[in-house]
Amino acid sequence: MLSPDALRMLDTTVWLRSGDKAAQRLHCSQSTVSRNNVETLALFDLALERVRGEWQFDGDSTLLFMERRVHQFKRLQRDPDSHPLRIEANFWAAPAFLDPLPQGWEGGVWDHVGMERPLQLLRERVIDAWIGSYQPDLPEHDPELAVVDLCRTPVHLVAAADHPLVGRSGLTDQDLDPFPSLALPSGLFPKTEAVLRSHGLWQNRVRMKRFRPELWQGRTEDQVTLTYASSLALQAMPGLVRLDYDLGLISGEALVVRRDLQHQPSLQELKAWLVHRCESLAGQFPDLQLAAAA
Structure with missing residues (x-):
């Protein structure tokens, strides 16, 4: 089994798009991240390549994704030795909902254009949650992803x-x-x-x-x-x-998570945190309405 630290270095590089940023996040040197990623990729017979500015894997990622599932479950259990949970949002949802971040969570790049990449990161278990700000276009009846409406505006x-x-x-x-x-x-x-x-x-x-x-x-x-x-x-x-x-x-904000994890206590706690933020924001913005599901 791959160590949590080794997988975190690789996934943080993929998520933040940069070995330098991964090193800053993880408080280590860029050379440490690079060396670790080379070893991890070799272990799974994979390579990383840039596709439209994002890191994608070249090769069969099945075994890597199986490892991610185990490591994600450990994060969600909040084991004493586990790493922070991971959340992504866009440039306006991040300051509105995630400043400060809820305890036990770390944030992303906050600059994705469109939904394709955040949804991919969720499906592949790189991140654990995404605040989706494009309600008319968020996936409906997706077998892998659950969308929990928070507010409409x-x-x-x-x-x-x-x-x-x-x-x-x-x-x-x-x-x-x-x-x-x-x-x-x-x-x-x-x-x-x-x-x-x-x-x-x-x-x-x-x-x-x-x-x-x-x-x-x-x-x-x-x-x-x-x-x-x-x-x-x-x-x-x-x-x-x-x-x-x-x-x-009408659009709004929604919490998007993997369907197989939506009832995990850590994600339910996140939902409660975000609903509380919505309640605070509704007092500031009269045209913001809490969603029925919230």
């Missing part, structure tokens, strides 16, 4: 504070037509994309593999480009304000 049309439409009431589609609007690559959020396209929005594609403020809300500094945000997201995007236009789009 409208998605607003927003723009720079000096945009020509700021302060105007009763905006219509015709009012929006002259202005460009941001979009991510097609297919990342198909349901959300369809709603926005129905309003003539989601036009100018932004190509970014990781969230970068200058490539998203920074694009609105031209004083004409429109974008979208919930009240929680606006907290992380200073300088943007809501426009008086109803997108008819």
Whole structure:
């Protein structure tokens, strides 16, 4: 059996995308991480390769995934010698829900664009939980993953504070037509994309593999480009304000975990922590509503 420390070095490298960052997290040298990872990969006859900026395994990962299952179970049991549990979130959910982190948990990179990579990390047991912030597009009836709704909130049309439409009431589609609007690559959020396209929005594609403020809300500094945000997201995007236009789009936050682990006490404790955070946030943001499941 692979030692917990050896697997943690490899998985932290994969999760944080960097041996240097893994070494900082684990309080050791980068050379120690690199040497360990070479030995672990050789043990399983695997190699690591970069695919669209993320580490992926080349080879048959079956035995490695079996090891991960054992090590994940130990983390969840909170054994005295076990490592922290692992949670990922996006750039606005992290400060809203995970500052500070709940006891016994460690956080991720907070900059994934889309859902593909966080869901992969969950399926492959690299991480133990993800706060999914794209409720219309989160997986439904997935045999491996359970989605626990925490709260719901409208998605607003927003723009720079000096945009020509700021302060105007009763905006219509015709009012929006002259202005460009941001979009991510097609297919990342198909349901959300369809709603926005129905309003003539989601036009100018932004190509970014990781969230970068200058490539998203920074694009609105031209004083004409429109974008979208919930009240929680606006907290992380200073300088943007809501426009008086109803997108008819409801999103929110959800806890996503592996279905076979959702009743583990550690994950139930996490859910209670996040529900408590939602209750606090609801007092700050009137348009945030607790989900029935919470």
